[in-house]
Amino acid sequence: MYVCNCNGVTRAEVDEAIAAGAGQPEHVLAHHGCEPCCGRCLPEIADGIACGGMARIGSLVAAE
Template sequence: MYVCNCNGVTRGEVAEAIEAGAQKPTDVLAHHGCEPCCGRCLPEIAETIGGAKAGSLVAAE
């Protein structure tokens, strides 16, 4: 499932970036060579980062 429609970033790619050390939503997008466009994905990415820090990251895709 896509998290960022503008850049075509999936949940699995978000998880990959977090595992590689991304600490904020813009880090996740930068990991995949992207920048925020409309910004609608940033809250969901931030929530995923928060879940990863709490130990509940589950990669889907």
């Protein structure tokens, strides 16, 4: 599933960048050689960073 449609960056690729130390949405895209275009994905990526990864967002929502 794509998080960033402009650059074709998937949830797994976002998690990979977060695990590698990306602390800003722009750093997540840069990790994959991309940069923001429309910027619509940036809040979702920021949520992923805050939760420690995109995979954790789903588990946190399911736990509520």
